[in-house]
Amino acid sequence: MKWIDYESPHSVREAVDLLNEAGDRARPLAGGTDLLVQLRAKAYDLDLVVDAKNIPELNELTYDPDNGLTIGAAVACYRIYGNSSVRSVYPGIVDAASLIGGTQIQGRASLGGNLCNAAPSADSVPPMIAYNGVARISGPNGSREVALEDFCTGVRQTVLERGEILVSLHFPTPEANSGANYIRFIPRNEMDIAVAGAGVSVVLDNGSIASARVTLASVAPTPLFVAEAGEAIAGKPATEETARIASAIARDAARPITDMRGTIEYRKRLCEVLTRRALMTAIERAKEN
Amino acid sequence: MTQTLDYEPNMVLATKTYDVVGTRPVRHDGADKVTGRALYGADFATAGLLHGSILRSPHAHARIKSIDTSAAKALPGVAAVVTSADFGSDSDAVVDLGEGATSLKWLRDNVLASDKALYRGHAIAGVAASNPHTAEEAVGLIEVEYEVLPPVVTVEDAMADGAPILHDDLKTEELGEQTDTVSNVAQHFQHKKGDVSKGFAKADVIVEREYRAKTVHQGYIEPHNATALWNNDGRLHVWCSTQGAFTVRDAMAQLLDMPVSKIRVTPMEIGGGFGGKIPVYLEPVAALLSRKTGSAVKMVMSRADVFEASGPTCGSWSRVKIGGTSDGTITACEVELACEAGAYPGSPVGAGAMCALAAYDIENGTVDGYDVVVNKPKTAAYRAPGAPNAAFAVEQAVDELAQKLDMDPIELRLKNAAKEGTRRVDGPTFNRVGLVETLEAMRDHPHYSAPIGENQGRGVAVGFWFNIGFDSSVNLAVNADGTVILTEGSTDIGGTRASIAMQAAEVLGIPAEDVHPSVVDTDSIGFTAVTGGSRTTFATGWAAYEAAQSVKKQMIERAAAIWDVDADAVDMNRGVISSKSDPELSMTFKELAAQLGSSGGGISGTASVSPTGVGGSFAGNIVDVEVDPETGKTDVVRFTAFQDVGKAIHPSYVEGQMQGGSVQGIGWALNEEYYMNEAGGMDNSTLLDYRMPTSLDLPMIDTVIVEVANPGHPFGVRGVGEANIIPPTPAIANALQRATGTRLFETPMNPVAITAANGD
Amino acid sequence: MPAKTYVQTIINGEHVDLLCEPRQSLLEALRDVVGLTGTKEGCNDGNCGACTVEFDGRIVTSCLVLGVEAEGKEITTIEGVAQGSELHPIQQAFLENAALQCGICTPGFIVASKALLEQNPDPTEHEIRFWLANNLCRCTGYDKIVRAVQDAAVKMQEA
Structure with a gap:
């Protein structure tokens, strides 16, 4: 690796100044589980990494029923699934946080990093979209919020502008009688990149689907929010037959490629299976709530 | 739980x-390996160490038109850059380093390409610098002009008419005859027994299928590594993780055109090999860099290098036709097996063809083998090389035959099982x-x-x-406390220090823990072939057995001398030396060991074997x-x-x-x-x-x-x-x-x- | 070349000050700067687990941590697992169960297994396999490693 400088600011302001000054010659460092690999593979040519882990706001992990859940951008996966509120209120996020990498990776990797890395296969993004997540961003011109389904704009591309840093992820408290789930398919049982993934949420009303959200991983240049899959089943009974309606729409919406991890045909097939299975799990979870 | x-x-x-053989003692090198103290190749360090890095071809098939290293040499911290020209040799002599005869040019070109890059990852140049990151930066400054050629990566494509040719001078050897045909097929051979057409005529059921196996890697967790020091006395010392220290020594002697006596190879602990750590890759480059700089140079592969530039095992195409009668007798079997050699001839097809039908006592069989070059790294051995490719085909065909005959697949195999006296299709009799x-x-x-x-x-x-058998050497020496030092030349990948020491202990009648085995360098033990071919516990174990027999004989003679009786009248059993006639005359191995110094000096035993059984x-x-x-x-x-x-x-x-x-x-x-x-x-x-x-x-x-x-x-x-x-x-x-x-x-x-x- | 960074850490219970380049990983810092070569490199991208160390109470792959990030952190490596001349029960169990062949992955497995048993003293076979999925072993097929962890769990609970 070529020489690179390291800064470890203690405030968002300081981080924004550093990032703004260096522009595309710098990137924030959270868990490093993607960034360090990419630096060694020369995917980025940087002069500076800005360690985000010593900034208090990026380490925040708080939940209360009135304000919802805030996950600092640098909070590692193990803290997320180790938090009892997140476990009980946002199981779909826990699904993803406990299958990103293995134990060691989960000791470092963050959901903020997973989002900013903007890989189509990012496991945590579909369930975060399912939970109506919002990215809280700070930059030279102040702060702004972006819905997570709008955050990734292409492979390794996001809405972040020069000098901006993702501070935290925010999720409203799910409605009553709601449930969510994320599942992915990999040929092994751990340590793999999703061939396809499905993150869904449902709100039930007397045995029917009041609303649903479906997002797919690894089948488009960005995590693919398929709004029509959820809309099509609103008002329908919470059954496998209904899940099949949404999963067929998800399959048709997928725009995958053929590569070493799977073919177009196979990935589309997986979209149907995974969406259906995830919806059924989400429905079960909703009934328990 | x-x-x-x-x-x-x-x-x-x-x-x-x-007493000892068949028990489960804690391995002798265990404590070092569970505490992190065991030193593997990449753990080696010495004063003034430089770090090397390798420029690798980004193309699977390309002619190298020029290499400009000037910018790399000018980078601060860079000590030297080498290319194939630094070998200073263009010899294409035929050499055999234990894995079959091959051309010295091919061996040399696989270490550093001269005229052509034949796979992505093929080494082009080496750099030594004060720090591994600087060496890697310098590699990025080397300019190579390539003429990119179309690649061919499967045997089927490589054997097709009009396929891109890897070597303009590679002529096919066809059924033992050298032809003038230039192709990617280095060799076609056939094993034959009986008459397959007669056999198929007798069959009630015939299965015929084609099968393909993909290229795979051994996947050892430790990447290849090497440190070389070309000393001021003209001797070269290499520290590396290898399956065969003597094989490295001999390969270096050929590649660098120097006598084996000027090369010393110290095998460090090895983090897995499975056959893949027999060839040299980094060792010669580190040596050339050390010769240029006068400093020790250490090189370690990245994981991508391991996959793209060390030897995987072959992908293959095969066809099997098998016939049997309704009572489950296999009457004939025909096998074709074409294996990827990688960039240079020498795939595992020979071994695969030997094993293809070995499980079956078949009257009529043929096995055709094809050794085919493709634009992938030169294949290396991988655990029974070639045999899994053959078995993936034959064992499926046999299974399908069992299904068609409505027979249990184990019973079908039992009915046709090879046994003592069966002549294999490839010749030998079991x-x-x-x-x-x-x-x-x-x-x-x-x-x-x-x-x-x-x-x-x-x-x-x-x-x-x-x-396989091959050469092994073991030295034993008795300590005054009754323990025994064992030195051997087989690098220990999976616990062979223990399995070798246990065979000596069994002969001497002492506990396994009382034998202290060490793997030593090529200056310190007689020639020992690679840890490969499942030979180490067999052949080096046999050397330990022989060396222990020598020690046992000397211990008996010493006891006889102490007791002033004839050696024929003394025996040694389960670690006790005793007179056959006088029950008063008895002492333990330990007791005698304590007296060696005062009764004529120490006892040691040595054996060099090349067992054939x-x-x-x-x-x-x-x-x-x-x-x-x-x-x-x-x-x-x-x-x-x-x-x-x-x-x-x-x-x-x-x-x-x-x-x-x-x-x-x-x-x-x-x-x-x-x-x-x-x-x-x-x-x-x-x-x-x-x-x-x-x-x-x-x-x-x-x-x-x-x-x-x-x-x-x-x-x-x-x-x-x-x-x-x-x-x-x-x-x-x-x-x-x-x-x-x-x-x-x-x-x-x-x-x-x-x-x-x-x-x- | 710019200056190296001064980093103060606690490694295996001892205060260790080191100078490292920001581009050096914690793995490189441990091996090349501090000389603790028991932690191994197998892939340098977090997939093999051979470089596993405990970092601020969590196991991490040290190839995916920068050396400069160790400022003020506590690190335990394989060299810090045994207590003096006394092997840790996991180390003893690896020996007695023949849970290693070439041994290159062993330090990573032992550090990871120790962390598992500290937080889950009685894991199921599935929990062991799940926890250790970030550690690759190519020699053993994992059977004897899983048995060694089970054995160590029993012995540590008896102790």
Whole structure:
């Protein structure tokens, strides 16, 4: 690796100044589980990494029923699934946080990093979209919020502008009688990149689907929010037959490629299976709530 | 916690017991390895060490038109840059370094390309610098002008008319005759027994199929490494992780055109090899850089380098035609096996062809082998090289024949099993072998009759590996406290210090813990061939046996001298030296050891052997798989490995070999492959995307050690390292066929392939 | 070349000050700067687990941590697992169960297994396999490693 400088600011302001000054010659460092690999593979040519882990706001992990859940951008996966509120209120996020990498990776990797890395296969993004997540961003011109389904704009591309840093992820408290789930398919049982993934949420009303959200991983240049899959089943009974309606729409919406991890045909097939299975799990979870 | 089983997960079907042999002591090098103290190649450091890095070809096939190293040399911190020109030789002499004869030019070009880059990752130049990061930066400053050529990466494409030619001077050897045909086929040979057309005429049922296996890598966790110091006295010292220190020494002598006596190779601890750490890659480059700089130079491969530039084993194409009568007699079998050699001739097809039909006593058979160059790294050995490719084809064809004959697949194999006296299609006649006993153990194992669940299938298969003997040396010396120092030249990859020391201990009648084994450098022990071919416990163990016999004889003579009796009247049993006639005259090994200094001096024994009584090993598997019908996801839910090991010296490490080989086979069957892109490069050269099995992908691997003693070894040992990787790929294919109703003819049998083959 | 960074850490219970380049990983810092070569490199991208160390109470792959990030952190490596001449029960169990062959992955497995048993003293076979899925072993097929962890769990609970 070529020489690179390291800064470890203690405030968002300081981080924004550093990032703004260096522009595309710098990137924030959270868990490093993607960034360090990419630096060694020369995917980025940087002069500076800005360690985000010593900034208090990026380490925040708080939940209360009135304000919802805030996950600092640098909070590692193990803290997320180790938090009892997140476990009980946002199981779909826990699904993803406990299958990103293995134990060691989960000791470092963050959901903020997973989002900013903007890989189509990012496991945590579909369930975060399912939970109506919002990215809280700070930059030279102040702060702004972006819905997570709008955050990734292409492979390794996001809405972040020069000098901006993702501070935290925010999720409203799910409605009553709601449930969510994320599942992915990999040929092994751990340590793999999703061939396809499905993150869904449902709100039930007397045995029917009041609303649903479906997002797919690894089948488009960005995590693919398929709004029509959820809309099509609103008002329908919470059954496998209904899940099949949404999963067929998800399959048709997928725009995958053929590569070493799977073919177009196979990935589309997986979209149907995974969406259906995830919806059924989400429905079960909703009934328990 | 540990579940209660209604059977023994690790059985040893022992036929003879000993005091030390067959027990399970803690390995001698264990404490170093669980505390992090054991020093592997990359752990080596010395004063003034420079760090090397290698420029590798980004193209799978290209002519090298020019190399400009000036900018790299000018970078601060860079000490030297070398290219192929620094070898200062263009010799194309034929040399044999223990893996078959080959051209010195090919060996040299594989280390640093001269005229052509023949695979992505092919080494072009080496840099030494004060720091590994600087060396890597300098590599990026070397300018190479390439003429990019079309690549060819499979045997079928390479054998096709009009295929791009890798070597303009490679002429096909056809059935023993050197032809003038320039092609990618280095050699076509045939083994023949009987008359297959007559055999097929007698058959009631014939199965004929084509099969393909993908290129796979050994996947050792430790990357290749080497440190070289070209000293001011003209001697070259190399420290590296290798399966054969003497092989490295001899290869360096050839490549650098210097006498072996000027080279000393110190084998560091080795982090896995499986055959892949026999060739030299970094050692000669580090040596050239050290010669230029006068400093020791250390080089370590990245994981991508390991995949793209060290030797994997071959992908292959094969065709099998097999016929049998309705009573289950195989009347004829025809096999064609074409194996990738990689960039230079020398695929494992020869070994694969030897093993292809070895399990069957067949009257009429042919095996045709093709050695084919392709634009991939030169293949290296990988655990029974070539045999899994052959077995993936033959063991599926046999399974299909059993299905068509409506016979149990184990009974069909038993009916046609090779045994003592069977002449193999490739020529040799079997001595005592244990295939029948292995198949009977499979048939009688509770796994074979256990109920099977929904979406599950059970498959079986067997495999044979011939094993090798070759040269080994061992020195023993008796300490005054009654312990024994053992020095040997076989690098220890999987516990062979223990299995060698135990054989000496058995002869001397002392505990295994009282023998202290060390693996030493090439200046410190007699010639010892590679740790490979499942030879170490067999051949180096035999050297230990012989050296111990020498010590035993001298101990008897010394006791006789002390007692002033004839040596013929003294015996040594279970560590006690005693007079055959006078019960008063007796002392332990320890007691005598304490008196050696005062009775004529120390005792040592040495032996150099090259044993010929090699015993081949048969292995078999019973495997249950479960397939998700919607996704094609396959889980191995139960796996039992069987192997005739002759005699298990240390059963725990024999089980370890069986389990490890089985899991490598499972990986090859289900997920592992070199995924090649259009440009001939490997897309998945990381441990993320190469998909070796993790702990979560596997059940416990149950084992049954079958012991049919090899008459050619003092303790009956057969090599155990390799045969176990052969049956898993076909056994899993056979299990998948039963789980899904569809047979797959190509590895990897991954979810994409399974769903595609099932037509939905 | 710019200056190296001064980093203060606690490694295996001892205060260790080191100078490292920001581009050096914690793995490189441990091996090349401090000389603790028991932690191994197998892939340098977090997929093999051979470089596993305990970092601020969590196991991490040290190839994916920068050396400069160790400022003020506590690190335990394989060299810190045994207590003096006394092997840790996991190390003893690896020896007695023949849970290693070449041994290159062993330090990573032992550090990871120790962390598992500290937080889950009685893991199921599945929990062991799940926890250790970030550690690759190519020699053993994992059977004897899983048995060694089970054995160590029993012995540590008895102790």
